Amino acid sequence: MTSEEPESPAQSPVRTAAELGEDGVIALATGGVQPDPRIPVGPGDDAAVVAAPDGRTVVSSDAIVEGRHFRFALTTPEHVGRRAIAQNAADIAAMGAVCTAFTVTLGCPPETREDVIAGIARGTTRGAADAGGAIAGGDVVRTEQVLLAVTVLGDLQGREPVLLSGARPGDVVAVCGTLGHSAAGLDVLLAGHDGFDGLVETYRCPAPPLAAGPQAAAAGATALTDVSDGLLRDARSLARASGVAIALDGALLAPDDELIACAAALGTDAEHWVRTGGEDHALLATFPAGVALPAGWRAIGTAAAPGGAPAGTVTVDGDTGPAAGGWNTFTETEEDGR
């Protein structure tokens, strides 16, 4: 088509949020929600009613915002929806619990297209099913950028929650899931490089090892968290809360083949992704020495009494230097940890 030719009129014009109106946006956002026995009252009333089989409810909230956590040039609406759910589900797994229900607040500008809203809704519905929970309700609101603010409810199934503060000197520090894949995938996209589809997919939507949380709890994990801000930073949070120091073994943090190949192609450093990249939502735990680690978990270090260094100190091969890296929500970018 040359620039002189008029654009052909669309068969069925794509509507915007402004044209759909609030009720139309809610109808799109909740279109795929299925009835679920754990949610006797779902979307449509003033509030939802969710069963709490354990009698205690685990609850957490996490938001993702266009520009900071995703850009539509680098991902798809469906990935955005799935990702918002997945990272919330990871926080429930990180307590040793299972997901029951999610509420989803969708913020978007009036010019947001209906296919974007529908894609996000497909993503949240699929993400909830993948995480073993259901959508109980939510809210829609006009915002400057697209954002998804999710609240997740979880059930402990009779177990005790595994806190950040339970690590003890002598415990083994272990992880389950990938480290650095999301950060590498983002760098692939930012470099405009082809390939490394698995890494790119992890950036667009992480796949936290959700079942590993309850399994770690059942195996006697003393502390548990998910890696959202980078291994070193989240290890530091765990160590500080527990009043221990953590010594990581660099050899056990060796980048995998995919990361090594990617770093070679991009001319960058794979080790940095592993240590400071967030958003894979791997699980990080401590276990008493001698406990057989559940399937999928690998030891990466040990917890010790703080000794000379303050509680919260994290070292790699005895070096405290690298422990500064990771993501801080109020700094512009990654903290300097290289």
Ligand SMILES: Nc1ncnc2c1ncn2[C@@H]1O[C@H](COP(=O)(O)OP(=O)(O)OP(=O)(O)O)[C@@H](O)[C@H]1O
């Ligand atoms: N505005 C707030 N009001 C009350 N509690 C909050 C607020 N913001 C955070 N918290 C609490 O502070 C703790 C740490 O929150 P943070 O968001 O850093 O954790 P996270 O969700 O595990 O990490 P990330 O957001 O990096 O994935 C959580 O227990 C959270 O509930």
Ligand SMILES: Cc1ncc(C[n+]2csc(CCOP(=O)(O)O)c2C)c(N)n1
């Ligand atoms: C386009 C784009 N640029 C950079 C990043 C990396 N990033 C942003 S926030 C965050 C940690 C969690 O933050 P919070 O604690 O605010 O949830 C990370 C690793 C991204 N995902 N997308």
Ligand SMILES: [Mg+2]
């Ligand atoms: Mg948070």
